[in-house]
Amino acid sequence: MEHLSWVQYVGMTAWLYSSIAVVHYFTLLVLVGTSVLVDLRVLDLAATSRPVAEVSEQIYPWMWGSFWLAIFSGFLMFTTDAGDYLPDTVFRVKMTAILLAVISTILVQRGVPHWGQQPSMPVGAKVLASISLLLWIGSILAGVEIAAISGLG
Amino acid sequence: MQTHAETSLLPVCRHLQTTSWATAIRLSEWMYPFIQLIHFSGLSLWLGTNVAGDLRLLGVGKKAQTAVAVRDELFMWNWIGFGVAVLGGFLLFSARATMYIVNPAFRAKLFMLIPAALVWHIIVQVKTKGWGKSAETALVGKLAGLLELLLWISVVTAAVEIPNY
Numbered sequence: 001m002e003h004l005s006w007v008q009y010v011g012m013t014a015w016l017y018s019s020i021a022v023v024h025y026f027t028l029l030v031l032v033g034t035s036v037l038v039d040l041r042v043l044d045l046a047a048t049s050r051p052v053a054e055v056s057e058q059i060y061p062w063m064w065g066s067f068w069l070a071i072f073s074g075f076l077m078f079t080t081d082a083g084d085y086l087p088d089t090v091f092r093v094k095m096t097a098i099l100l101a102v103i104s105t106i107l108v109q110r111g112v113p114h115w116g117q118q119p120s121m122p123v124g125a126k127v128l129a130s131i132s133l134l135l136w137i138g139s140i141l142a143g144v145e146i147a148a149i150s151g152l153g
Numbered sequence: 154m155q156t157h158a159e160t161s162l163l164p165v166c167r168h169l170q171t172t173s174w175a176t177a178i179r180l181s182e183w184m185y186p187f188i189q190l191i192h193f194s195g196l197s198l199w200l201g202t203n204v205a206g207d208l209r210l211l212g213v214g215k216k217a218q219t220a221v222a223v224r225d226e227l228f229m230w231n232w233i234g235f236g237v238a239v240l241g242g243f244l245l246f247s248a249r250a251t252m253y254i255v256n257p258a259f260r261a262k263l264f265m266l267i268p269a270a271l272v273w274h275i276i277v278q279v280k281t282k283g284w285g286k287s288a289e290t291a292l293v294g295k296l297a298g299l300l301e302l303l304l305w306i307s308v309v310t311a312a313v314e315i316p317n318y
Contacts, residue, residue: 014317021313026200026306029193033201037230047226055226062204140197141190148186 001082011080024073027066028143032136034063035105039136042108042129044121053116060109067102081152088150094142101135108132166250175247185248192241198234200305202227203274206281207298228278258318262311270304277301 001007010016040046041055078085085091107128115125146152169175178184205227246253253259277297 018310018313018317022306022310025313026309029197029200029309030204032194033197033199033234034205036197037201037205037227040230046230050226059205066204136197137190137194140193141186144186144189144193148182148189 001079004079007079010076017077017080020073020076024070024077027069027073028140030066031063031070032140034059034066035101035136036133038063038105038108038112039129039133042112042115042121042125043133044126051116052112052121056109056112063105084150084152088146088152090142090146090149091152094139094146097135097139097142101132101139104128104132104135162254163251166254169247170250172247175244175250178244179248185245188241188244190241192238192245195234195237195239195241198230199238200234202231202234203301203305206231207277207302253315256315256318258311258314262308262315266304266308266311270301270308273297273301273304 002011010020037046038056038059041048041050041052047055108125111125111128115121170179178188280294280297
């Protein structure tokens with residue numbers, strides 16, 4: 001993959017790689033921010049005057065939009081150094097954390113319509129939202145550690 | 154040749170990065186990434202809430218909730234995110250202050266782009282009360298929201314460029 005001509009072009013062209021990095025950073029921040037906002041609503045800590053279903057419906061399109069852009073831009077950066085990234089433990093931890101975080105967010109997204117109809121937020125919902133919050137923060141931590149520990153990127 | 158700003162700021166930066174806590178951050182293998190995490194977490198909250206507000210102002214998103222309602226709801230977390238981001242950013246800066254203060258990308262980010270984006274953010278936050286009352290925002294409101302998005306993207310761009318200088 002690293003030897004493909006377009007991958008080499010991305011890796012060598014500074015302004016292109018920087019632009020992709022900007023897209024990755026911006027969209028991942030929006031991705032985590034929006035996911036965390038819904039988790040905070042489930043935990044009754046944010047936007048509490050709005051019904052949880054309304055907050056979720058409002059926010060999730062932006063979460064998924066920025067998610068796909070973050071994945072796409074991340075993949076482009078990955079290809080430029082795929083041989084070094086793939087076996088790297090910290091990178092694998094990050095990918096696992098993201099996968100788990102996305103699963104937790106999907107579960108929250110699916111649960112919200114039911115939870116919103118209960119008189120008060122079920123404890124299980126709050127537990128799930130807390131786990132989701134921690135997984136997203138864990139994803140950022142793992143991403144940050146890639147540069148710190150492995151020197152990649 | 155150093156500019157006047159550089160000659161007066163460098164001693165401050167030197168003092169800052171020789172403090173015990175800044176030195177600890179710089180030398181520790183785990184502290185620096187951890188503080189990066191704090192910086193990014195604050196930024197996530199800040200940008201997540203900003204984008205929700207800006208995009209609603211641009212007319213996308215559920216029409217049921219007006220832009221002013223979105224901003225009011227998220228106001229607290231918006232500024233908590235900002236505070237956490239600034240705290241994390243200050244700690245990161247302190248660890249290598251003399252290096253950052255002469256970096257052109259960092260200088261653009263801190264002295265030019267962040268003040269511009271921040272002032273604009275506050276203007277939009279105040280003006281949204283007028284623009285965002287109805288479900289459909291006036292054109293000037295949409296342009297204002299778009300400009301805010303672009304300004305914060307430029308801040309991230311400057312941040313990404315820091316290692317390249």
